[in-house]
Amino acid sequence: MRLVITRCAVDYAGKLTAHLPLALRLVLIKADGSVSIHADDRAYKPLNWMNPPCSLREEPLTDDESGATARWTVTHGKSGERLILTIHEVLHDSSHELGLDPGLQKDGVEAHLQELLAEHITTLGTGYQLIRREYPTAIGPVDILCRDSTSTTVAVEIKRRGEIDGVEQLTRYLELLNRDPLLAPVRGVFAAQEIKPQARVLAVDRGIDCVTLDYDALRGIDNAEDRLF
């Protein structure tokens, strides 16, 4: 990993064209060849970048009118995208061997929500019974298929954040599932940690129930059961 603090201007020509006027920035050159240019704000996103595989060529500039001392050209292997850095001043330049990273272990995403809800299907109501997770259909798998206390089939769509897309998706599943005489009639449940108002309105309008999931509570049930064994 090479860290360069430099006063530079940047031009990108690739999926779009973009330009960064002259300013002080951090240029990050990683071991995989990728290059990113950061300003002093926004944790997540660089101002500009080039994904690997790409190559960096450095050329000195002499007697440049505008005062530039070097041009760095980053070329993307396949697509021919280019990032051109016009370097005016270098305030810091250091390199560091970091080695391979063991990587992030994460927990609490949609897949996990689905597992938890399948395990604790009665969260949806007393007497609910799981048929199966990832119930396959021609247009893709339904997150959870189950039966309610009256043995009516229920299709559940799970999202971390429930938006209109999710309601549309569930609607397509319901339309298809209701054509199957073995399953019909099939009710829909839209389950998410957070449901956007517009999504809720659309769901209700289509007779789909909305359920807000409490991840910590679901996990809490888990923990409580863990203690029993």
Added chain:
Amino acid sequence: MRLVITRCAVDYAGKLTAHLPLALRLVLIKADGSVSIHADDRAYKPLNWMNPPCSLREEPLTDDESGATARWTVTHGKSGERLILTIHEVLHDSSHELGLDPGLQKDGVEAHLQELLAEHITTLGTGYQLIRREYPTAIGPVDILCRDSTSTTVAVEIKRRGEIDGVEQLTRYLELLNRDPLLAPVRGVFAAQEIKPQARVLAVDRGIDCVTLDYDALRGIDNAEDRLF
């Protein structure tokens, strides 16, 4: 901007829980208070981060069994999310004043595609005439409304990448527009630089025409016209 190369372990508890085992990494502390942790690959994405507003507290650790020398705690102002860095070794630590960045100027995104297609509406077929861009409806603006050679009204939805969402969006517009006796019947055209197979199937099934846009060709027409004036 503060750059720290450190051997550290990281724990995040917030929107999810995540853990990074001990390894050498770059910790980037920006002027807006944001913190991001980078490995030596992936240009774009940090392994872990905290968006502003947040605050960093550094505490020394003495006689830690595992060999940690400090604990850095990043706390997000509002949500209470936490990022805890357990520092074992610091190989580099430098700070740099970058100042405000003038920001990125970009070109070639959806808005630009819309402008170009509106200017060259006959790309859709001979005899097409523009009614207006961003035609307002109760559920949002239609990208382009125009008439084909038979004077039938046509609603155009433009995407850079055409996916199912876009077809659903256009379907909602068409349903609404077709209730207006002054406009009905209204046909739909789904225009994108790239149309995903599933989106195309759904569009065709609903009687919506699909058009693949060639950005360079549209821009080329522009250039050709520029040369005439």
Added chain:
DNA sequence: GTATTTATTTCGTGC
């Protein structure tokens, strides 16, 4: 390999 879905999405924009 391609296609689809998720994301601590992030980011802008309009209300």
Added chain:
DNA sequence: GCACGAAGTAAATAC
């Protein structure tokens, strides 16, 4: 400030 749509989305997963 909230909600919605786009992104040079990127990254993981299913097929």
